[in-house]
Amino acid sequence: MAKPSVAVPEVVGAASAAQAACPCPGTTLFPYPPPRGAAVVRRKCHQLLQVELGGMGAAGAACWGVESMRASSPTHAKAAAALAAGVDREDERAAAAWSARHPSALGKFEQIVAASEGKRIVMFLDYDGTLSPIVDDPDAAFMSETMRMAVRSVAKHFPTAIVSGRCRDKVFEFVKLAELYYAGSHGMDIKGPAAAKPPSSSSSSSSRGHAKAARNHNANKGGGVVFQPASEFLPMIEEVHARLVETTRGIPGAMVENNKFCVSVHFRRVDEKLWAELSESVKAVLREYPKLRLTQGRMVLEVRPTIKWDKGKALEFLLDSLGFADHTTVLPVYIGDDRTDEDAFKVLRRRGHGVGILVSKHPKETNASYSLQEPAEVMEFLLRLVEWKRLSRASLRLRLQ
Numbered sequence: 289m290a291k292p293s294v295a296v297p298e299v300v301g302a303a304s305a306a307q308a309a310c311p312c313p314g315t316t317l318f319p320y321p322p323p324r325g326a327a328v329v330r331r332k333c334h335q336l337l338q339v340e341l342g343g344m345g346a347a348g349a350a351c352w353g354v355e356s357m358r359a360s361s362p363t364h365a366k367a368a369a370a371l372a373a374g375v376d377r378e379d380e381r382a383a384a385a386w387s388a389r390h391p392s393a394l395g396k397f398e399q400i401v402a403a404s405e406g407k408r409i410v411m412f413l414d415y416d417g418t419l420s421p422i423v424d425d426p427d428a429a430f431m432s433e434t435m436r437m438a439v440r441s442v443a444k445h446f447p448t449a450i451v452s453g454r455c456r457d458k459v460f461e462f463v464k465l466a467e468l469y470y471a472g473s474h475g476m477d478i479k480g481p482a483a484a485k486p487p488s489s490s491s492s493s494s495s496r497g498h499a500k501a502a503r504n505h506n507a508n509k510g511g512g513v514v515f516q517p518a519s520e521f522l523p524m525i526e527e528v529h530a531r532l533v534e535t536t537r538g539i540p541g542a543m544v545e546n547n548k549f550c551v552s553v554h555f556r557r558v559d560e561k562l563w564a565e566l567s568e569s570v571k572a573v574l575r576e577y578p579k580l581r582l583t584q585g586r587m588v589l590e591v592r593p594t595i596k597w598d599k600g601k602a603l604e605f606l607l608d609s610l611g612f613a614d615h616t617t618v619l620p621v622y623i624g625d626d627r628t629d630e631d632a633f634k635v636l637r638r639r640g641h642g643v644g645i646l647v648s649k650h651p652k653e654t655n656a657s658y659s660l661q662e663p664a665e666v667m668e669f670l671l672r673l674v675e676w677k678r679l680s681r682a683s684l685r686l687r688l689q
């Protein structure tokens with residue numbers, strides 16, 4: 289009889305309080321800086337709803353603005369100052385409750401590996417904020433050589449995928465490991481290593497759900513999987529990218545990044561006084577493209593197709609098409625820091641199978657079960673996994689002698 293995949297702490301408390309106070313059913317809140325108690329969460333509700341409205345398409349996007357942009361990254365100077373300003377008792381209690389619900393994946397390492405007993409771990413890693421620290425210049429978000437070595441070691445033992453909002457080629461330039469799977473453009477551009485196992489036709493129910501999608505993918509020459517569910521949007525994204533470059537040209541610090549199937553408009557280096565103007569310019573362009581929607585990440589506005597595809601779908605697609613859908617033999621582990629990673633955490637939670645790990649220094653609404661504070665802890669976790677695997681293999685060899 290298969291063991292349960294992993295103990296998943298319930299998400300209750302502050303989040304529930306916030307959701308109860310919010311008028312939109314099903315709205316999930318991911319505030320930056322994180323609220324430190326239910327009362328704060330309630331006060332912030334309106335602002336946070338505005339953040340999430342970014343996910344409701346260009347029309348919905350018209351509702352949100354500077355407040356949500358201001359709330360979009362804990363690295364924002366004012367947010368950092370607020371966090372440094374002191375922590376009261378209520379804050380401390382809320383932080384402790386959050387840590388109990390999302391304990392450190394390092395502290396609970398034994399629990400996580402116990403859940404993988406008899407199963408193959410499949411590793412999914414976000415890039416920015418997970419493998420590389422958040423920096424001002426998106427083109428300079430380099431990964432350290434030690435992190436690269438850790439990921440390489442992990443990939444030797446476990447099938448490993450990078451799932452990023454970035455263009456796939458760009459994230460590959462940063463990671464530089466040919467042996468991995470890559471899902472770029474928030475999962476809309478998936479490619480496996482040349483020597484990857486060809487997609488199998490698994491018969492699990494979730495696989496059947498992806499049957500149509502899977503029919504669209506092609507085998508690489510070397511047998512790897514390639515899947516681009518938003519390919520029809522390519523010309524539109526090119527056009528919108530050019531329009532956004534043009535329209536934001538006069539706003540110092542604004543940067544428009546072409547991520548192939550989506551576009552990022554960065555405002556990390558834009559003076560806060562100009563955020564309203566920037567967001568208005570982006571929304572004005574998007575009004576002409578009803579098939580595109582606007583979401584928000586860490587100090588970035590993200591323009592993407594309205595198709596129902598996200599990092600969660602990419603995770604399911606990879607699991608299903610590579611023959612890793614069977615929860616009795618596979619344990620997916622997903623590590624990410626951003627709102628877009630929540631789609632993947634939700635999938636793991638819904639399947640009741642797998643380990644979601646949020647990278648965040650601060651309490652933050654999440655569907656992940658565990659937490660790690662920063663990329664340095666991600667690296668430590670990866671190295672511990674490698675060491676654990678090495679030791680368990682060695683002990684198995686001894687037992688077989």
Ligand SMILES: O=P(O)(O)OC[C@H]1O[C@H](O[C@H]2O[C@H](CO)[C@@H](O)[C@H](O)[C@H]2O)[C@H](O)[C@@H](O)[C@@H]1O
Pocket residue numbers: 414415416417421422423424425426427429451452453454545547552554556585586587588590626628
């Ligand atoms: O899914 P991810 O791999 O986390 O990609 C999400 C976005 O990451 C990048 O932007 C973020 O990181 C930059 C570098 O640290 C930072 O300057 C920016 O403020 C962050 O939002 C990337 O540039 C975006 O295109 C991705 O959508």
